Amino acid sequence: xxxxxxxxxxxxxxxxxxxxxxxxxxxxxxxxxxxxxxxxxxxxxxxxxxxxxxxxxxxxxxxxxxxxxxxxxxxxxxxxxxxxxxxxxxxxxxxxxxxxxxxxxxxxxxxxxxxxxxxxxxxxxxxxxxxxxxxxxxxxxxxxxxxxxxxxxxxxxxxxxxxxxxxxxxxxxxxxxxxxxxxxxxxxxxxxxxxxxxxxxxxxxxxxxxxxxxxxxxxxxxxxxxxxxxxxxxxxxxxxxxxxxxxxxxxxxxxxxxxxxxxxxx
Numbered sequence: 451x452x453x454x455x456x457x458x459x460x461x462x463x464x465x466x467x468x469x470x471x472x473x474x475x476x477x478x479x480x481x482x483x484x485x486x487x488x489x490x491x492x493x494x495x496x497x498x499x500x501x502x503x504x505x506x507x508x509x510x511x512x513x514x515x516x517x518x519x520x521x522x523x524x525x526x527x528x529x530x531x532x533x534x535x536x537x538x539x540x541x542x543x544x545x546x547x548x549x550x551x552x553x554x555x556x557x558x559x560x561x562x563x564x565x566x567x568x569x570x571x572x573x574x575x576x577x578x579x580x581x582x583x584x585x586x587x588x589x590x591x592x593x594x595x596x597x598x599x600x601x602x603x604x605x606x607x608x609x610x611x612x613x614x615x616x617x618x619x620x621x622x623x624x625x626x627x628x629x630x631x632x633x634x635x636x637x638x639x640x641x642x643x644x645x646x647x648x649x650x651x652x653x654x655x656x657x658x659x660x661x662x663x664x665x666x667x668x669x670x671x672x673x674x675x676x677x678x679x680x681x682x683x684x685x686x687x688x689x690x691x692x693x694x695x696x697x698x699x700x701x702x703x704x705x706x707x708x709x710x711x712x713x714x715x716x
Contacts, residue, residue, distance in 0.1 A: 457498035470639035477644035483627040491519035517594035528572040555586035577603035594623035601633040662703040677713040
């Protein structure tokens with residue numbers, strides 16, 4: 451169970467409890483996503499409390515041994531040699547890689563075609579290759595995974611589908627900072643959203659109802675996001691409020707949480 455108590459990030463105060471294994475984080479401000487992930491990973495100390503299974507995660511050696519944090523924008527590896535990667539991760543993080551899985555992911559994703567070898571015999575990965583090798587590394591570990599930007603720079607649908615299918619097979623805790631909601635459609639048990647209204651809402655994609663509504667006064671308590679065409683995305687309108695909207699002939703459109711980026715300003 452993840453518990454956040456009075457955690458302050460910019461103008462947001464976060465209080466939530468999550469008993470879910472697949473958690474996404476969505477914000478229009480990438481800083482908020484990254485900071486929350488670093489708090490959940492125990493890397494930075496929060497203003498407030500962050501607990502996992504009853505223990506504070508910040509600077510918690512026991513917790514560190516059970517999870518790994520990866521930001522797919524960052525470059526961690528300069529080789530495709532599986533033995534070298536395994537040795538490096540073992541020495542630096544005391545974690546054991548499944549070398550058979552890692553080789554399989556590298557070969558299946560054709561990562562050798564996404565890099566050049568420098569004069570120093572280091573691999574210079576393309577942006578796509580960098581994401582793919584980071585994800586291959588993650589998928590070769592048995593740890594809980596906290597990953598930022600999991601599909602950034604992935605251009606081929608075949609790569610996204612393969613990565614998606616491999617994560618679907620995982621058990622245990624998966625927390626993703628989402629650079630794209632649609633790439634991970636139908637994956638999450640819960641999605642943490644930083645709204646446009648200085649609130650943090652936890653959405654259950656299978657249960658909660660998101661509506662796209664013309665701007666009006668009677669939905670103020672349920673607003674999540676402002677759209678690029680001046681409408682409002684709302685969460686879980688009461689039946690009476692919906693009836694009032696229909697009576698006033700206000701346009702309503704039901705949407706999926708995974709579709710909201712289509713409606714938001716860039």
